[in-house]
Amino acid sequence: MSTAHKRQKDPQAVRQLLLEVAADLCVEKGAAGLTLDAAAAAAGVSKGGLLHHFPSKADLLFGLLDDMIARMDAAIAEAMRADPEPHGRFTRAYVAVTFGTEAMAEDARWKAMTMPLLAEPALRARWRDWIALQAELHVGTDSSLDCELVRFALDGLWLASVLESHPMDPAQAERMKQRLFDLSRG
């Protein structure tokens, strides 16, 4: 990192930029509507450059999903660290992350991108694996009926926010959030 400003080329940054612009295009046009030409142009690199980082379009999409899962993991882990009560801790972290504690605008893109990605049948396996892993990790503390119900509701809320189908004012959102927290404590 100390020499980052000296390097004229920063492959990691280029890769990250590619993922970001690809995410934007994915939100706008869908996963299949995302083209390599458009992504490369938006990132200011040639298509050859893009294909150097992601050898195929499938690799790019997998990269997007993996990045998204990594962000999700990190956010949940951080939210769990601040919660002393074991029962329902994972579920409450899920609440906090879904309602976006921090930079909303920043990760709104990643939330919106998930929809087109999951619509692509080829990408669902990775998502399923992650869900199964979480379920296995937090069995015992978060497998009560109400905890599961809360997490389903959060998925529904996420869906609504992506589709912009259920506009909610902040007060309403806060009440919902509190109710979900309460249910997670059983």
Added chain:
Amino acid sequence: MSTAHKRQKDPQAVRQLLLEVAADLCVEKGAAGLTLDAAAAAAGVSKGGLLHHFPSKADLLFGLLDDMIARMDAAIAEAMRADPEPHGRFTRAYVAVTFGTEAMAEDARWKAMTMPLLAEPALRARWRDWIALQAELHVGTDSSLDCELVRFALDGLWLASVLESHPMDPAQAERMKQRLFDLSRG
């Protein structure tokens, strides 16, 4: 209708068949992956024939969504008719429909198809309109916090069933269903 068996051509049936095979292909390949050639071939008509019923691919996709919404409306209306208690009636109908009271295999296709369709940004407006209409129709009886929470949970459950991410045995599903019914009564 009395002469239906005499007609050699049945445009309505052809149109319906086109929608059904298109739904299947949409589930398999996604909305963008659905090709006119494949749909026409699967329905046993030429591409020209398909384009006669649906002048463009967008029209076909809109047709799919409209058909899906119509089925949803009919199923919900029927479920509501059997419920004497006004408060939360729409929400309970939503529960019943989501958990699939009747021919599961038949409408499983239409549930699965919704995902790729909603992933297509161009189609979301119609969906939003339907949601807004439902909210307007049942304000007063179904706008309590818990009713909204239940409906969000149902959307989450629908998502899980489409993605096959949260396998549930029948007993578990029944408990969840009852819990959601209870919450809808407040």
Added chain:
DNA sequence: TTAAACATACCGTCTGGACGGTTTTATTTC
């Protein structure tokens, strides 16, 4: 010197849909 990190040019395929026919059904006219 070597490999990574790009750029440029190009190709084969796929796909939406335009277009001009042809057959079937409905409607009108005589």
Added chain:
DNA sequence: GAAATAAAACCGTCCAGACGGTATGTTTAA
């Protein structure tokens, strides 16, 4: 009610553009 006419319901062909990916050259960093 038969002929004529119009309109709907298709079929087969072709094409222009888009898109993923390859092959190859060039520059930059180690």
